[in-house]
Amino acid sequence: MKTLGDVKVGESSTIVKLHGEGALRRHLMDLGLIKGTSFKVVKVAPLGDPVEINVRGYELSIRKEEAAVVEVQ
Amino acid sequence: MADSQIHVALAGNPNCGKTTLFNLITGANGYVGNWPGVTVEKKEAKLLSDKNVTITDLPGIYSLSPYSPEEQCSRDYLMSGEPDVVVQVVDATNLERNLYLALQVIETGLPVVVALNMADLVEKNGDKIDTDKLSKKLGCPVMMISALKNKGIKELFEQVKKSAASKGQVPEHKFDSSIEDVLDHIENNLPASVPANKRRYYAVKLFERDADACKLINLTKEKAARVEQLVAQCEQDCDDDAESIITGERYGVIAHIIDECMTKAPAKMSTSEKIDRVVTNRILGLPIFVVIMFCVYYIAVSTLGGTVTDFTNDQLFGTDGWYVLGQGRDAYDAAVEAAGDNADSVDPAQYGPYVPGITTVVHDALVAGGTEDGGLVDSLVCDGIVGGLGAIFGFVPQMFLLFVMLSFLEDCGYMARVAFIMDRVFRRFGLSGKSFIPMLVSSGCGVPGVMATKTIENEKDRRMTVMTTTFIPCGAKLPIIALLMGSIIGDSSTTAAWISPLFYFLGVFAVIASGLMLKKTKLFAGRPTPFVMELPAYHFPAIRSWALHVWERCWAFIKKAGTVIFASTVVVWFLSNFGSYNGSFGFLPAMDGIPEEFMDYSVLAMLGNLVAWIFAPLGFSTWQATALTVSGLVAKENVVATAGSLLSVADAAETDPSLWTAFAGMFPTMGACVAFGAFNLLCAPCFAAMGTIRNQMDSGKWTAIAIGYECAFAWVIGLFINQFYNLLVLGQFGIWTVVAIVLLVAMLFQIFRPMPKHAWTDEDETNTASAAVSA
Numbered sequence: 001m002k003t004l005g006d007v008k009v010g011e012s013s014t015i016v017k018l019h020g021e022g023a024l025r026r027h028l029m030d031l032g033l034i035k036g037t038s039f040k041v042v043k044v045a046p047l048g049d050p051v052e053i054n055v056r057g058y059e060l061s062i063r064k065e066e067a068a069v070v071e072v073q
Numbered sequence: 074m075a076d077s078q079i080h081v082a083l084a085g086n087p088n089c090g091k092t093t094l095f096n097l098i099t100g101a102n103g104y105v106g107n108w109p110g111v112t113v114e115k116k117e118a119k120l121l122s123d124k125n126v127t128i129t130d131l132p133g134i135y136s137l138s139p140y141s142p143e144e145q146c147s148r149d150y151l152m153s154g155e156p157d158v159v160v161q162v163v164d165a166t167n168l169e170r171n172l173y174l175a176l177q178v179i180e181t182g183l184p185v186v187v188a189l190n191m192a193d194l195v196e197k198n199g200d201k202i203d204t205d206k207l208s209k210k211l212g213c214p215v216m217m218i219s220a221l222k223n224k225g226i227k228e229l230f231e232q233v234k235k236s237a238a239s240k241g242q243v244p245e246h247k248f249d250s251s252i253e254d255v256l257d258h259i260e261n262n263l264p265a266s267v268p269a270n271k272r273r274y275y276a277v278k279l280f281e282r283d284a285d286a287c288k289l290i291n292l293t294k295e296k297a298a299r300v301e302q303l304v305a306q307c308e309q310d311c312d313d314d315a316e317s318i319i320t321g322e323r324y325g326v327i328a329h330i331i332d333e334c335m336t337k338a339p340a341k342m343s344t345s346e347k348i349d350r351v352v353t354n355r356i357l358g359l360p361i362f363v364v365i366m367f368c369v370y371y372i373a374v375s376t377l378g379g380t381v382t383d384f385t386n387d388q389l390f391g392t393d394g395w396y397v398l399g400q401g402r403d404a405y406d407a408a409v410e411a412a413g414d415n416a417d418s419v420d421p422a423q424y425g426p427y428v429p430g431i432t433t434v435v436h437d438a439l440v441a442g443g444t445e446d447g448g449l450v451d452s453l454v455c456d457g458i459v460g461g462l463g464a465i466f467g468f469v470p471q472m473f474l475l476f477v478m479l480s481f482l483e484d485c486g487y488m489a490r491v492a493f494i495m496d497r498v499f500r501r502f503g504l505s506g507k508s509f510i511p512m513l514v515s516s517g518c519g520v521p522g523v524m525a526t527k528t529i530e531n532e533k534d535r536r537m538t539v540m541t542t543t544f545i546p547c548g549a550k551l552p553i554i555a556l557l558m559g560s561i562i563g564d565s566s567t568t569a570a571w572i573s574p575l576f577y578f579l580g581v582f583a584v585i586a587s588g589l590m591l592k593k594t595k596l597f598a599g600r601p602t603p604f605v606m607e608l609p610a611y612h613f614p615a616i617r618s619w620a621l622h623v624w625e626r627c628w629a630f631i632k633k634a635g636t637v638i639f640a641s642t643v644v645v646w647f648l649s650n651f652g653s654y655n656g657s658f659g660f661l662p663a664m665d666g667i668p669e670e671f672m673d674y675s676v677l678a679m680l681g682n683l684v685a686w687i688f689a690p691l692g693f694s695t696w697q698a699t700a701l702t703v704s705g706l707v708a709k710e711n712v713v714a715t716a717g718s719l720l721s722v723a724d725a726a727e728t729d730p731s732l733w734t735a736f737a738g739m740f741p742t743m744g745a746c747v748a749f750g751a752f753n754l755l756c757a758p759c760f761a762a763m764g765t766i767r768n769q770m771d772s773g774k775w776t777a778i779a780i781g782y783e784c785a786f787a788w789v790i791g792l793f794i795n796q797f798y799n800l801l802v803l804g805q806f807g808i809w810t811v812v813a814i815v816l817l818v819a820m821l822f823q824i825f826r827p828m829p830k831h832a833w834t835d836e837d838e839t840n841t842a843s844a845a846v847s848a
Contacts, residue, residue, distance in 0.1 A: 018317065023140035024603045029320040030136035031605065032170050035313070036321075043349075046358040047497035052608060056169045059345075059608040061493045063500070066603050 004039075005051070005067035012040040013072040020069030032056040033070060079126045079237045080155050084147060084178050085162035086171050087133030088609045090190040093618060094162060094220035095130040098122075098230070115150060120230070129156065135170070137177045139285045142532065151181050152271075158184045158237040160229070165189040165202060165217075166610070168335060172327045175211065179244050180277060182270030184236040185213045188229055192217040199338030207334040212245030221615050241270045246330070248322040255307045256280060262296045280304055281316050345486075345610040353490050362494055365482070366513065373475035373517065381470035385463070389431060432459050449660045456646060458639070466631075471548065473627050475517045480622040483510070483528075484614030489606065496604055502585045503592030505529070505604045508538040512545050512584065519543040519762035521626050523769050533597050537588065539769050540779040543758040544583035546576055549709035550754050552727040556713050557750040559733035561743055576754060579790075583755055587786060590823040596778070641707045641760045648677040649700070649715075672719055677703070690809040691752060691788065692745025692795035702752070708759045744798025748791040755787035789816055 007013050015037045018025055032055055033039070039055040050063040085091040099118035120126035131150060132143035139145060151159065161178050163171040179185050187207075189195075195202060208215040214232050218225035247253055259276040267275055267290070278286035279300055292300065304315050311318050352361050405424040421427045429437075436455050444450045482488050488510050496506030507529045515522030522542050529535040546554065554576045591597050614622075652675035654664050661671040672678060681696030681703070688694050688702075697719045704715040713727045720735040740746040757763060757780045767776045796813035799805040 024605075026138045026140050026316060027135070027603065027605060029317060030138060030173065031607075032173065032324060034317060034321050034324060037324075042346075043353060044355065045353070045494055045497060046355055047494070049497045050493065050604065052353070052493065056167075058167050058170060059349075059610075061489075061496075061604070061606045061608050063496065063604050066605060 001071050002073070003068045004041075004053070004062070004070035004072050005064040007041045007072060009041050009044055009051075012038060014038045015070055015072055017071040018069065019071060024066060025069065028066075028070065031060060077125055079234065080157050081120075081126060081128050081233055081237070082151060082156035082159045082183075083128060083130045083162060084151070084159055084174070085131075085133060085190075086135055086164060086167075086174055088607065089133065089162050089164040089167075089171060090220045091133060091162045092130060093615075094160075094188070094190065094218070094226075095128060096618070096621070097220055097223060098226060099128055115146060122227075122230070126230070126234075134174065136174060137181075139283055145285070148181075151178070151183060156183060158186065158233055160233060161185050161187045162190050162220075163187055165192050165195045166198070168202070168331060169324075169327055172330065173323055176244075176246060176323050176326065179211060179213060179242065179246075180274045182241045182243070182268075182272075182274055184239050184241045186229065186232050186236050187211060187213060187215045188218045189215060190218055190220055193219045193222060193224070201336045203334045207330065210245060210330045210334060212242045243270060244273060246326045248319075248326065251310065252307065252318065252322055255303050258303050259300050262292065262300055263290065264292070277319060280307075281319055343610065348611050349490070349608075352487070353493060358494050362491060365487075369475065369478045369482075370516070373471060373478060377474060381474075385467045385470060389463075389466075431463070435459055448663060452650060452660075452662065453643070453646060458643065469627060469631060472518055472521065473623065475514070476521065476623045476626045479510075479514060480619060480626070481614060484619050484622060486609050486611040489608050492606065493608060500604065502588030503597065504537060504541075504588055505531070505534050507606075508534065508542075511538050511542045515542045515545045515547060517548055519545075519547050519758045520765045522547075523762060523765040524626060526769055536770065536775060536779075537591060537597060539766055540591070540782055541584045541587045543762055543766075543783065544587070544755055545580045546754055547709065547758075549759070550576075552710055552713045553705075553750060553753055555727040556716065556732065556736060557746065559727065559730065560737040560746060576750070579751060579754065583786065583790070586820070586824055587782075590820065591782075593823060593826065593828060645677070645704055645707050645711075648680065649675045652676050652678065672700075687788075688752075688791075690795070690812070691748045691791040692742060692799075693740055693749045695739060697739055698749055701749075702756070705753050706757060706760055706763075708761070709753070712753065742795075742798060742803065744795045744802065747798070748795040751794055752787045752791035755790060756784045757787075758783075789820070793817060 004013075004015075015033060015035055017035060018028060018033065020028075037055060039053045042052045042054050042059065044051045045061075049065075050061050051067065053060050053062060083091050083095055095116070095118070098120055100121045115132060116130040118128055118130075120128055129150065131147040134141070134144045134147050137144055137148045137151075139148075150156065159178055159181075161175045163175055165171075175185075175187055189202065189204065189207075192202075202217075204215045204217060214236060216225055216229045216232055218229050220226070248256070256273070256276045259279050260272050263272055263275055263279075275286055275290055279290065279292075282304065287297075307318065308315055313321070351357060354361075405421050405427075408424065421429075432455050436451060439451050439454060440446050479488075482491075491509060492506030494506070495509045499506055499508050508526075510528070511522045511525040513522075514525045519542065522545070523539055526535050526538045526542065529538055649672055650661055651659065652661050652671075653659075654661060654671070654674040655666070657664070661674060664671075677700050678696050681699040685694045685696050685699045688699060693699075700719060701712050701715055704711040713732075716736055717732060720732065720739070737743075737746060740749065758766075763776075763780060766779055767773070770776045770779060792809070792813050793816070796810050799807075800810050
């Protein structure tokens with residue numbers, strides 16, 4: 001399963017499915033990370049984590065650990 | 074007149090300009106930062122232009138889901154029946170995500186007015202929004218405003234008053250017809266007691282299996298089973314879960330609305346992106362951050378701020394006095410040098426436009442008014458009150474400069490990037506990147522440092538940060554470090570340069586060790602908090618809100634800290650100047666035949682003796698050392714001055730070798746001396762900071778936990794230092810050595826044991842969240 005955390009900096013992809021459960025999953029959904037949403041990984045923090053993505057026209061910082069629940073194409 | 078009152082709720086995403094609008098229309102001085110999540114609790118104030126309108130500023134949220142305390146607080150208020158109308162603030166530059174919450178708020182059935190904020194920025198970007206069409210699509214009025222530039226606000230509130238009189242709207246937006254069918258069925262199953270304009274809201278919530286809504290509606294078993302069957306069937310058809318279906322539908326509706334109502338200019342690289350290319354660059358990000366922070370501290374603490382603080386302390390409030398623009402200072406200094414031992418006889422007023430220090434002025438005025446020189450009143454006013462005030466105001470200029478710079482960095486959006494850069498480091502010990510800012514501020518002063526924890530939305534993270542942030546040595550602890558260094562090494566100028574950073578490391582170690590230990594305790598148990606944070610676009614802060622921000626922080630310090638420090642200074646003055654000598658109780662310096670060291674007979678000495686046994690295992694059980702610790706609680710910079718008066722070293726400064734010798738003489742061993750220093754640097758901060766902790770925790774229990782933990786941790790570290798020094802250097806072994814070893818093992822175990830697994834279901838998590846809200 002390829003996840004959001006696997007997408008390389010500068011690459012774009014589309015969300016296939018949101019795994020995980022509860023508060024985190026719902027929070028990601030509310031932020032607009034749902035099936036079919038395309039996004040771009042803008043950069044990774046100097047220490048390798050978290051990553052910054054551009055989704056629905058804004059910038060979001062997300063830890064790789066949390067990005068692992070987002071399955072992408 | 075209560076009936077003509079209108080209650081307006083302000084709702085919106087974090088960082089959409091809601092608080093700016095709130096401040097503008099109510100004149101309130103709320104905190105506005107370019108930081109997602111600044112309003113944690115809801116705030117209430119009257120509209121400036123019409124006192125019959127009450128505005129409630131809700132926390133910034135992304136959704137009305139039942140998972141976070143902020144979201145629950147908002148939706149409880151919206152559904153409470155109190156608000157007559159909701160102003161939904163929408164960041165027009167980020168329409169898509171902002172409309173997601175707007176749709177949910179419209180579904181509540183309350184009258185809603187959508188305020189499209191930052192409309193000017195949209196125009197600047199070359200985009201166009203058709204508000205009439207948007208209004209039709211959403212089924213509620215849509216107004217263009219700019220809270221920053223005070224545009225469209227009057228019109229907005231005219232509309233708000235009109236809408237408040239209406240009954241609210243039935244949402245216009247429709248989901249996919251298969252979903253609508255299910256929602257219709259659920260609506261039909263709702264009890265008749267649910268009013269017409271709220272039926273859709275609850276139908277959607279029941280579809281999402283929202284626990285709170287289910288409990289509230291309390292369907293009969295039969296109906297609940299019927300609804301469950303409908304939802305389950307729909308989930309199967311869509312091959313997705315109910316929450317995802319609704320979210321997907323909402324974003325689908327929004328995409329459709331935006332297509333029709335917004336014309337976007339061709340995308341180009343924004344200024345924010347350009348700035349971010351450099352400042353959060355993989356390679357340059359950290360160095361740039363270090364350079365920025367170094368500059369901030371260099372200016373605020375070392376150069377400009379330090380000079381102003383010294384001036385306030387010694388010349389304005391002290392006895393030195395000052396020359397206007399420095400005229401005559403050189404001539405005076407030369408005269409003092411020439412006079413040698415008779416320096417006191419040189420009159421500074423002869424050499425230029427001299428202004429005496431406030432202490433001198435007050436002292437002279439008192440004596441001229443007939444008060445006894447050095448008597449009770451003179452001592453109370455000059456030493457107690459003026460001295461106490463001076464201690465407070467001395468820090469104001471330095472803090473002002475620090476806050477001007479830190480507030481700018483926060484308001485322009487850079488601090489959110491700092492959290493992004495530093496998160497990796499902080500999550501290791503149970504904190505998040507957002508904890509870094511309070512720690513930075515604490516290195517200046519713990520009071521605003523604790524205040525800065527306000528921006529951490531997550532309660533656990535916030536509490537943990539409050540508990541640990543004052544371990545970082547603040548400006549007032551530096552003289553203690555210098556005094557210790559002098560006493561141990563006998564030279565503070567050269568060696569201290571590399572030794573004093575060790576105490577910073579001790580502070581950082583305390584933060585890390587505490588984070589690692591605490592996150593495994595019951596208090597902070599649970600999953601690590603997710604760190605999913607919006608990085609707002611950079612903007613130059615509005616001068617008004619920037620100034621308000623600085624003012625709020627400084628004023629909070631002056632006011633709260635001022636009252637606490639002031640009162641406690643007077644109390645300590647009383648404790649150390651009153652006592653019983655030769656069988657009579659009274660003002661010691663005025664007693665007959667009292668020796669120079671009158672403090673030995675003071676109440677402070679008695680109290681010190683009472684509690685000194687606590688510090689026996691740490692190696693310092695004299696009442697003087699205890700009294701020093703107590704005076705450190707008032708203000709850490711007091712320690713050096715108190716040491717001077719307790720040890721009868723006149724005009725003591727931390728750089729004075731005679732004080733070093735006297736100070737070192739207070740302790741039996743060097744280990745005890747270091748243990749004393751460590752204890753004083755780590756234990757409960759000054760009263761002012763404790764007061765702020767109380768404010769920030771908003772709970773007596775948590776304040777007690779925080780202060781208790783800090784003191785206990787400091788005591789244990791002090792014990793380690795003293796006992797292991799005794800064991801390793803002096804070869805002494807005793808019962809306390811065993812205790813120290815046991816504690817060390819326990820501490821290491823707690824630090825290094827893996828995070829316990831928590832078989833927490835999500836339901837438990839929401840329950841604790843709601844329990845936290847109700848508590």
